[in-house]
Amino acid sequence: KAGVTQTPRYLIKTRGQQVTLSCSPISGHRSVSWYQQTPGQGLQFLFEYFSETQRNKGNFPGRFSGRQFSNSRSEMNVSTLELGDSALYLCASSLGQGLSNEQFFGPGTRLTVL
């Protein structure tokens, strides 16, 4: 079974631009979560989607948004990029139901904002 894939793996943008990151979950998984990882703040939860609906949201500004498609693939978008948005963005998928589903993480997209 293929794992979680994220594209692109690396991205360089400049301040003020916007960016879209893509995540393909494991086949059969309906939940996709996004996390931001930085050296200073560690791993922080952004949001989670299940069956095309956002079910939970972390404490990030409205510049960070996402969506999920009917095939469970997900995209996250960051508008008006700031230097502090430079980070590793991780996507995780899970079955989405049940009490203790483990999350499977992708390799991440490394975003650098200049």
Next chain:
Amino acid sequence: DAKTTQPNSMESNEEEPVHLPCNHSTISGTDYIHWYRQLPSQGPEYVIHGLTSNVNNRMASLAIAEDRKSSTLILHRATLRDAAVYYCILRDVGVKNSGGSNYKLTFGKGTLLTVNP
């Protein structure tokens, strides 16, 4: 979310057991204890989880204190490939945010495990 406390770093020798502690004194009855690890340049990887009873799988064992205020991840024979940051996370399966989910993982700083050859 209930908080966990872990040592910043630990060191072990190859082929020796490793006991990684985690304190979670404010754990609630609906919190599952999850462990994930992150190898260098990779996304986090699920290791094990439990609620009340000790758990074993092919990767590790999880020992949970009787009062559930602490737990220990046990790697029975450390290898160089086990060098990683280990995260102890409480996941509340009893909380719903008006239709929201309980699949959010709140990561702390974790424990950096160094394995010496």
